[in-house]
Amino acid sequence: MGELRVSVQEAAVQDRVARAAIDRLLNPRSVAIVGASDRPGSLGASVLKNLVEADFPGDIHLVNPKREEIGGRPCVPDVSALPEGIDAAVLAIPQGAVLDAVKALAQRGCGSAVIFSAGFAEDGAEGLARQEELARVAREAGMVIEGPNCLGLVNFDANVALTFVELPPARAKGAKKVGVVSQSGAMAAVLATTMIARDVPLSCYISTGNEAASGVEDYLDYLAGDEDTAVIAMIVEHFRKPMEYLEAGERARAKGKTVVLLHPGSSEAGRESAATHTGAMAGDHAVMETLVTHAGVIMVEGLEELGDVAEIALRCPSLPGPDLAVVSESGALKAMMLDGAEKLSLPLPKLTDADSPALREALPVFVPVSNPLDITAQGLVDSTLYNRTLAALGSDDRIDTILVPLIQTDTHTSHIKFAAVAQAVGELGGAKPVVVAGVDEGGGVLDDDIAALRKLGVPYFPTPERALKALARLAHSRTGVRSGSAPAPIRIDGPAPGEVIPEYRAKALLAPHGVLFSPGELAMSAAEARAIAERIGYPVVLKAQAAALSHKSDAGGVIINIADGDALEAAWSKMQGDVAKARPGLELDGLLVEGMGPRGVEMIVGAKRDPSWGPVLLVGFGGVAAELLHDAVLLAPDLTREEIKAKIRTLRMAPLLEGFRGAPMADLDALAATVEALGAVVRGTPEIGELDLNPVLVLPEGEGALALDALISG
Numbered sequence: 088m089g090e091l092r093v094s095v096q097e098a099a100v101q102d103r104v105a106r107a108a109i110d111r112l113l114n115p116r117s118v119a120i121v122g123a124s125d126r127p128g129s130l131g132a133s134v135l136k137n138l139v140e141a142d143f144p145g146d147i148h149l150v151n152p153k154r155e156e157i158g159g160r161p162c163v164p165d166v167s168a169l170p171e172g173i174d175a176a177v178l179a180i181p182q183g184a185v186l187d188a189v190k191a192l193a194q195r196g197c198g199s200a201v202i203f204s205a206g207f208a209e210d211g212a213e214g215l216a217r218q219e220e221l222a223r224v225a226r227e228a229g230m231v232i233e234g235p236n237c238l239g240l241v242n243f244d245a246n247v248a249l250t251f252v253e254l255p256p257a258r259a260k261g262a263k264k265v266g267v268v269s270q271s272g273a274m275a276a277v278l279a280t281t282m283i284a285r286d287v288p289l290s291c292y293i294s295t296g297n298e299a300a301s302g303v304e305d306y307l308d309y310l311a312g313d314e315d316t317a318v319i320a321m322i323v324e325h326f327r328k329p330m331e332y333l334e335a336g337e338r339a340r341a342k343g344k345t346v347v348l349l350h351p352g353s354s355e356a357g358r359e360s361a362a363t364h365t366g367a368m369a370g371d372h373a374v375m376e377t378l379v380t381h382a383g384v385i386m387v388e389g390l391e392e393l394g395d396v397a398e399i400a401l402r403c404p405s406l407p408g409p410d411l412a413v414v415s416e417s418g419a420l421k422a423m424m425l426d427g428a429e430k431l432s433l434p435l436p437k438l439t440d441a442d443s444p445a446l447r448e449a450l451p452v453f454v455p456v457s458n459p460l461d462i463t464a465q466g467l468v469d470s471t472l473y474n475r476t477l478a479a480l481g482s483d484d485r486i487d488t489i490l491v492p493l494i495q496t497d498t499h500t501s502h503i504k505f506a507a508v509a510q511a512v513g514e515l516g517g518a519k520p521v522v523v524a525g526v527d528e529g530g531g532v533l534d535d536d537i538a539a540l541r542k543l544g545v546p547y548f549p550t551p552e553r554a555l556k557a558l559a560r561l562a563h564s565r566t567g568v569r570s571g572s573a574p575a576p577i578r579i580d581g582p583a584p585g586e587v588i589p590e591y592r593a594k595a596l597l598a599p600h601g602v603l604f605s606p607g608e609l610a611m612s613a614a615e616a617r618a619i620a621e622r623i624g625y626p627v628v629l630k631a632q633a634a635a636l637s638h639k640s641d642a643g644g645v646i647i648n649i650a651d652g653d654a655l656e657a658a659w660s661k662m663q664g665d666v667a668k669a670r671p672g673l674e675l676d677g678l679l680v681e682g683m684g685p686r687g688v689e690m691i692v693g694a695k696r697d698p699s700w701g702p703v704l705l706v707g708f709g710g711v712a713a714e715l716l717h718d719a720v721l722l723a724p725d726l727t728r729e730e731i732k733a734k735i736r737t738l739r740m741a742p743l744l745e746g747f748r749g750a751p752m753a754d755l756d757a758l759a760a761t762v763e764a765l766g767a768v769v770r771g772t773p774e775i776g777e778l779d780l781n782p783v784l785v786l787p788e789g790e791g792a793l794a795l796d797a798l799i800s801g
Contacts (some may be wrong), residue, residue, distance in 0.1 A: 108231040109301065109309045111198030113242045113291065115174030116145040118249065119197070121166060121188055122179035123149035125157045130179035130203055133251035134239070141241075141248040148173060166191035174198045177239065177249050182206035182217075185235065189221055193228035200225075201249050202234035208297050209236060218299045225300035237296025238272025241279070243289050244315055252276045254283065254292070261288035263317035265397050266310045268293045268303055274322045274390070281394045282320075286541055287401060290316040304331040307346065311339035318345045320397040322390075324352070326375065329699045333382045340383030345400040347385045349393045350375070373721050374697045381723035385564040395548065395557035402546045404517035408487025409562035410436050412480045413459035414473075415492050416466065420526060420551070421459040424492070427552060431559035435459065436485040445482060449475035467500055470507035477511040481518045488558060489521045492551040495530035505536035512543045520544075522558065524551040573725035574763060576771030582801030583774070587634045591679045593778075593797035601764035602780065603757070603791050607681030613659040617652045619680040626650050629658050630679040631666050637798060642669035648683060655680075684795050687784030688743050688753050691719065692762055692794070694769040694778040702769040706731075706762055708740050709782040716740070724766035731759040744785060753785040757792040776801050 118138065124131035131151075135158070138147060149157055152164040163169060166176075166188055176197050178188055182204040189200055207218035218235065225232045233240060239250030243257045244264075254276065265287055269275035272294035279292040290313065293306050303323050308331075310316045319339060326332055339346050352372055376386055385400075387393045400406060411433055413424045428435050438458040440447050446456050449472070451465055466472050473491075480486050491508055495501040505523075512521050523540055525532060528549040537547045548554045579596045582588050588596070591609045598604055606623045609632060610616035620627045631644030639645050643665025646658040662678065689709040696702045704726075707719025718739050722731060732755055735741060744753040761783060769775050780794040 105231075105305065106309060106312070108198055108229060109305060111174040112201075112231050112233060112249075113240065113247065113293075113309070114245050115198070115247060115249075117148065117170075117173045117175070118143065118145060118247075119148040119150060119166075119169055119173050119176040119192075120179060121150040121176055121192075123151045123154075123157055123162060124179070125154075130251045133253065134177050134179055134249065137241075137248035137250060137253065141246045143246050143248065145174075166195065169195055169197075172196045172198075175201065175249060177201045177203075179203060179251070182235075186217060186220060186224075189224050189230075189232070193224050193230055197230065199231040199233065201237070201239050202232060202296075202299075203237065203239065203251065204234075205236040207235045207299065218297060221299045230300065231305075232300035233293070234296040235299060238276060238294040240291060240293040242291045244291070250294075254279055257283050257289050259283070259286040259288040261401075262315075263401055264288040264290035264315050265318045265320055265401050266290045266293075266313070266316040267320050268295065268306045268310070269322035270295050270298070270303060270324050271322055272296060278320060278322065278390065278394060281390070282397070285394070285398060286538065287398055298327055302327050302331075304328050304335045307332065308335035308338060311335060311342050311344055316344065318347065318397050318401045320393055321346065321348045322393070323348060323350050326699070329375070329378075330701065333378060333700075336379065336382035336384045345385065345397075345406065346383065347387060347393055347397045347400065348379065349387055349390065350379075371697070374695070374700050374703045377703055377721040378700050378723055380564065385560060387560055391553070392557060392560065395546075395553055396560050399520070399522065399546050399557055399561060402541065402544050403520035403522075404544050405520060407520040407522070407558055407561050409565070410434050410485060410487040411490060411558060411562075412436070412438070412483075412486045412488070413490045413492070414476055414480070415459050415461055416464060416494050417526075418461050420492060421457070421461045424459045424490075424551065424555070427555045428559075431555060433555060433559040433562060438483075438485070443479070443483065445479040446476070449479045466504055466507060470503055473504070473507040474511040474514055477508075477515055477521070481515045487519065489519060490524065490551065490554055490558065491521065492524045492526050492554075494526045495532045496527060498531035498533055501530065501532045502536055505532065505540065509536070509539045509543060509545075512540070512545055517544060522546050522548070522554050524548040524554040526551060573727055573770075574767045577764075577767040578771040579768055581772040581774030582776075582799055584801045586801045587637060588799040589632050589634050589636070589676060590630065590639075590797050591632050591676070593799045594794075596799070597764070597768065597794075597797060600768060602761055602797075603793050604797070605681045605684055605793060605795065607679055609677040610680050611677045613656045616659055616678060616680045617655055620649070620652065620655055623680070623682045626683040627655065628679075628681045628683055629655065629662060630681070631662055632676045632679050633673060634676075635673060636666070636670065636675075642666050684784050684793050685786060687786045687793065689782045690758065690785055690792075692758075692765060692780040692783050694724065694765050694775065696769065696773070696776050702766075702775075704762055704766055704769070706735055706738075706758070708738065708743070722762065722766075724770050726763075726766065728756070728759045728763050731762050732756070735759065735762075751787040754788050754791055755785070757790075758783065758785045761792050761794065774801050775799060 120134050122131045149162040151162045154162045176192050185204050208215045241248045267279050275292050275294040310319050415421050435458050438456050440456045443456045480489050493504050577600050594604045608619045627649050629646045631639050649655050649658050691707045691709045693705045702724045704722040720734050722734050746752045777800045779798045784793045
């Protein structure tokens with residue numbers, strides 16, 4: 088325990104040092120520009136211009152061997168002439184001079200460096216060596232390096248602009264802000280510009296580039312502890328430290344932050360179309376998405392959706408829930424909203440005259456209660472209709488979020504409706520999130536009307552389709568997040584690296600921990616097989632067993648439905664001959680004799696340990712469905728049984744487990760218990776690389792789930 092306590096304390100100290108170093112980068116009291124210039128358009132000149140225009144309150148030091156002053160500010164000839172202890176240095180110099188400059192900065196006690204230059208890890212083996220040397224110098228000196236090959240950063244709160252990019256002024260203020268972190272500098276600037284154009288308050292924009300000595304996980308962890316940053320919007324192309332990213336995401340969630348992630352690279356074109364084992368069915372992107380969302384991160388598709396979800400998460404008084412009410416002005420739009428919500432699996436709770444007295448009283452007699460609502464153009468005649476309608480929906484416990492699409496054909500009628508909605512939202516007092524969308528993009532709407540809504544915490548989107556998509560993403564983000572306590576990890580005798588544990592041994596390891604198998608034993612002779620079969624009862628199955636025989640059927644190593652002793656002896660002889668012919672020289676451990684499994688719904692259950700991300704589970708339909716449909720879902724390994732059942736119900740063929748066309752209900756709880764057991768085993772046995780139960784027969788409710796085959800590999 089003493090050694091563990093010391094290691095934990097050391098880790099905590101290292102974490103504090105890292106945060107302190109990042110703080111010197113993001114909140115510097117002094118900045119050096121190495122490669123300062125007065126030539127318009129040059130990197131050094133642009134950084135100086137941005138710092139001056141941002142009203143940076145600290146000291147600015149310039150380094151240029153050919154100039155004694157720039158713009159009235161003195162220059163020193165090299166880094167060695169800088170004062171000691173400068174917080175941040177911006178290197179606006181060619182790649183060839185970067186390493187020497189960083190070494191000199193480390194000797195001067197500089198806290199951090201921003202490196203714009205390319206020509207490092209992205210430039211082959213020599214570039215990678217240069218980058219690794221940068222990382223070594225930074226690590227030994229306790230420095231933070233942003234980049235290389237980055238565009239720098241802006242801390243809007245502290246008036247720090249360590250970038251050559253010229254962003255528009257960020258005028259929006261607010262107690263809650265969005266922080267932007269991106270490996271791509273260009274995309275970081277694009278997203279920051281988008282947020283500024285929408286009057287979304289920003290705390291910072293950070294581009295991490297090649298991440299020689301600091302990465303997205305470090306800045307995520309830092310912003311998780313930043314009081315001013317409520318939403319962290321991220322663009323990550325490559326996770327260099329996946330486990331650290333997951334830990335930082337969970338810390339951000341624990342601190343009440345919303346993390347929104349765009350991760351390009353979801354294509355799995357190289358996946359084997361007919362593969363039916365866990366490792367092949369669980370693609371790298373799918374594993375990442377499963378575990379990242381489990382950590383509480385909201386994943387999106389595309390820059391537009393990244394901005395939309397981040398804005399809703401920031402502006403609304405609380406995160407929108409899944410049950411949506413739509414207040415529209417058109418019957419056709421009502422139908423379109425129904426179609427859109429259904430495609431996005433966004434629930435619209437059914438509302439009727441009979442079960443919604445408050446809403447019924449709020450509406451004109453000719454407007455029926457429904458969801459979506461169609462209030463027609465009556466809002467122009469009686470603008471208090473919006474107040475009454477939103478108040479009624481705000482007090483309805485069946486509704487989490489309200490979407491109001493508004494037709495805006497001209498500024499006069501638009502203003503009437505926008506003003507009425509703003510007043511209604513004000514009277515609602517933040518009881519529920521409200522989102523407003525224009526129906527006719529480009530229609531007549533006043534900037535002041537949009538600004539008034541935003542001031543009240545109401546996001547505005549140019550189309551209702553965009554609003555629906557973002558709301559659906561937020562609603563679905565809740566389903567994969569850790570919410571309960573999973574069983575304790577289970578340790579079994581795991582495989583050696585590269586080892587395959589054959590079926591009979593795998594079953595012996597798993598059976599004590601909640602996985603149900605048919606009764607059976609390993610036989611070394613036909614006579615022994617016959618004795619086993621008589622004990623367990625016919626019909627039986629005969630299976631060849633060897634670590635090198637993972638695919639038994641392909642070698643004639645499986646014979647089913649053996650009815651009696653004579654048939655068993657004949658099957659024994661046939662199998663010995665077939666396997667010897669298919670796999671000459673293969674030595675069998677023996678032949679497994681098992682009772683025939685009953686009929687049931689055929690499933691695949693498995694686990695895979697990704698070398699970067701760790702373990703993940705898979706549940707899917709087996710047989711032909713596995714080959715043709717890939718109807719499977721990935722799960723984090725520490726879900727509770729109820730969470731597992733909820734995930735299984737998302738499968739396309741899930742109705743087969745729930746009494747489809749008069750069939751008996753399947754034992755879903757037993758299937759979930761099997762998955763739960765595998766999760767505990769794979770969490771407790773890090774030697775397991777892949778574990779497959781295929782097939783698993785899910786029997787009628789109350790009768791269990793029976794795994795017919797098992798394989799464990801390292």
